Amino acid sequence: MKSRSLFRRLALFFGFAFLYVPILSMIVYSFNNSRLVTVWDADDSPTLKWYRALLSNDQILGAAWLSIKVAAVTATGAVILGTLAGLVLARFGPFKGRTLLSGMTTAPLVMPEVITGLSLLLLFVFLEQLIGWPQGRGFVTITIAHITFSMAYVTVVVQSRLATFDDSLEEAAMDLGARPAKVFFRITLPLILPAILSGWLLAFTLSWDDLVISQFVAGPGSTTLPMVVFSKVRLGVSPDINALATIMVMIVGFGVLVSALYMRRQERRVALEAQMARADKH
Amino acid sequence: MGERQASNAVEGVGPPRPVDRTNEYVRIEHVTKRFGDFVAVDNVSLTIFKGEIFCLLGGSGCGKTTLLRMLAGFESPTSGRIFIDGQDMADTLPYERPVNMMFQSYALFPHMTVEGNVAFGLEQEKLPRSEIAERVAAMLDIVKLKDLAKRRPHQLSGGQRQRVALARALVKKPKLLLLDEPLGALDKKLREATQFELINLQEKLGVTFVVVTHDQEEAMTLASRIGVMDRGEIVQVGTPTEIYEYPNSKFVADFIGSVNMFEGRMVEDEPDYVRIETPELPCTIFVNHGISAAPRAAVWAAIRPEKIDIAREEPPGPDNRARGVVRDVAYMGDMSVYLVQLDGGKMVRVTLPNSVRQLSERISWDETVWLSWDASSPVVLTQ
Incomplete structure (x- = not known):
């Protein structure tokens, strides 16, 4: 890291440019006064008029509200299921079907979204014919579909936290007279809480910007925000989409940042504890 | 340490602390523990008396920790029975046993203060708050940690953490305290000082100690009796002097000193x-x-x-x-x-x-x- 040669600086510059110039240009154009997305109106820019337009657009506000609801319920559901799966994988030791379970829970990470979406759609349609539930497609089906794939991420985060966690803490609590439920709520849960929170944020952002799976399982009248953006873009790009996309990027960026900070703080603490433990031995 | 024990025997002086063999407290009867094909503990029978410090001594993988974990209730024997204070422990869960354990890693709860750690066990007994506070304060006084009550475990030195772990286990007033390599993580000087503190504390509180260690010097200083283990079996049980001066096998003679x-x-x-x-x-x-x-x-x-x-x-x-x-x-x-x-x-x-x-x-x-x-x-x- 010491030699900051020209080559390295250029590599850094182009790397970042490749990733962020499109987003930056979109953000800049969201403040453009012109109706034409590609023409910069230097006289009246920057302006917040597209943001104002968004606020009075009921379709977008409705979609945003639906997206937030879906994301919040998804994140909560995924955290509950993902934590349980993570606990089983990290704590149960070897059992029959462990490898299978481990593979199955992480499979959605690599499964093509089109396949996940299609198979869920088929399942929902079949279930409706069979038992009459879920009735039609909308909030419920979108949420179930989102939980399915975001749970895998939570499982991985929780499991990796539990792997660095000293099992004897739980044994010590039990030894001191705490029943298993008490051990979980007083010892295990507080210690894996940072991982759970970062898993929640991760699941929230995943659900918030999912388009493909939502397209499959959404019904009439249940349009999420990414779906609105996508359908608007197909009719031609209008500048209010830039403003909307900017807000979405901000929300996602915030979620990812907070979750990353949490994880980093946690890692540092683990490293510090390990360092102190080593220092004691010598 | 060996030398000190040796001179005792030559002068005809017995072990430092006599064992009262009338008051049986723990009885292990033909206990075997298998993990798959591996036999961790092989048909061990052992009696531990009230008020003694019994050391299980052996190299790594000899089954001493497994035996200790069976006393605590974290493992159940494949066959054989364990009695504590006359009661069969077969169906008694870890949180119901009159036993507390001090873990090798100390296992202090990192999200609680020293005080919180020590109080945890008493809170589980649903004692009134004032009594918990009183007993925690008294115990912290005994282990000389009163000034550090509000600290978190990661703000403590190794020796201080060891004392918190000890206080946390002892505050429950167990009749039997299990210690897994209690001094393993301390440096040599601190270890020697702590050994004697541990003995004093044990005598003061009258608790029966079962200590697991791989360190023969530690076993010699702490123990009233030692059980030497090898490959899942107890090969010899005796006072430190007996073990050192009258080993019954090449293994014991070679392992001790x-x-x-x-x-x-x-x-x-x-x-x-x-x-x-x-x-x-x-x-x-x-x-x-x-x-x-x-x-x-x-x-x-x-x-x-x-x-x-x-x-x-x-x-x-x-x-x-x-x-x-x-x-x-x-x-x-x-x-x-x-x-x-x-x-x-x-x-x-x-x-x-x-x-x-x-x-x-x-x-x-x-x-x-x-x-x-x-x-x-x-x-x-x-x-």
């Missing part, structure tokens, strides 16, 4: 003495006590390094002596270790206290010396 082992055959086997012939020595080994072994059976004579004399002059013969050349001298301050190569080629380890200060008096490298030992010193082993 260092020893010179001479392999040979019994040529004379009388009730009050035996004579052993060994190819490693020009003379026979004369032992002034009888042993029970088949005549002409292969035996081993084990002689501790501190029980061998080293001199420039030839000692009176004909038995229990050998000539050799000093190959190595390790000066340890309080004593020196000599490695002497006998004329037959065998290396013998001899330790000698450095009671004289002049260097010129001391035996040095490449000197030809005579080794000799008392007829009471060798231990004759048949296995």
Whole structure:
């Protein structure tokens, strides 16, 4: 890291440019006064008029509200299921079907979204014919579909936290007279809480910007925000989409940042504890 | 430590603290624990008395920790039974046992203060708050941690953490405290000081201790009795003196302290003495006590390094002596270790206290010396 040669600086510059110039240009154009997305109106820019337009657009506000609801319920559901799966994988030791379970829970990470979406759609349609539930497609089906794939991420985060966690803490609590439920709520849960929170944020952002799976399982009248953006873009790009996309990027960026900070703080603490433990031995 | 125990035996003084063998507290009956094909604990039977410090001593993988975990209830025996205070523990869960454990890693709860850690066990008993506060304060006073009550575990030194772990286990007033390598994570100086603190505390509170350790010095200082374990089995149980002076097998003799082992055959086997012939020595080994072994059976004579004399002059013969050349001298301050190569080629380890200060008096490298030992010193082993 010491030699900051020209080559390295250029590599850094182009790397970042490749990733962020499109987003930056979109953000800049969201403040453009012109109706034409590609023409910069230097006289009246920057302006917040597209943001104002968004606020009075009921379709977008409705979609945003639906997206937030879906994301919040998804994140909560995924955290509950993902934590349980993570606990089983990290704590149960070897059992029959462990490898299978481990593979199955992480499979959605690599499964093509089109396949996940299609198979869920088929399942929902079949279930409706069979038992009459879920009735039609909308909030419920979108949420179930989102939980399915975001749970895998939570499982991985929780499991990796539990792997660095000293099992004897739980044994010590039990030894001191705490029943298993008490051990979980007083010892295990507080210690894996940072991982759970970062898993929640991760699941929230995943659900918030999912388009493909939502397209499959959404019904009439249940349009999420990414779906609105996508359908608007197909009719031609209008500048209010830039403003909307900017807000979405901000929300996602915030979620990812907070979750990353949490994880980093946690890692540092683990490293510090390990360092102190080593220092004691010598 | 070995030396101290040795002198006790020579002077006919018993172990430092006598064991009251009338009050049985823990009884382990034919306990076996298997993990798949691996037998971790193999048909162990053991009795531990009230108020003693019992050490389970053995190398890694000998099953000592598994045995301890079965006492705590974290593992259940594959077969056999465990009684604590007369009660069969088979169906008693860890959180219902009158037992507390101090973990090797201490297992302090990182999200709680020192006070919170110590109070945790009492909170589970649903005691009134005022009583919890009182008992926590009293216990922190005993382990000298009153000033650090509000700290978190990661703000403490290793020794302080060890004391928190001890306080947390003792505040529950257990009748039996299990300690897994209690001093393993401490440095040598601190370990010695803590050993004596631990003994004082145990005597003050009258708790029965079961300690697991791989460190024979630790076992020697702490224990009223030691159970030596090897490959899942208890090979010998006895006071530190008995284990050191009268090991019952080559394994125990070798594991506890260092020893010179001479392999040979019994040529004379009388009730009050035996004579052993060994190819490693020009003379026979004369032992002034009888042993029970088949005549002409292969035996081993084990002689501790501190029980061998080293001199420039030839000692009176004909038995229990050998000539050799000093190959190595390790000066340890309080004593020196000599490695002497006998004329037959065998290396013998001899330790000698450095009671004289002049260097010129001391035996040095490449000197030809005579080794000799008392007829009471060798231990004759048949296995």
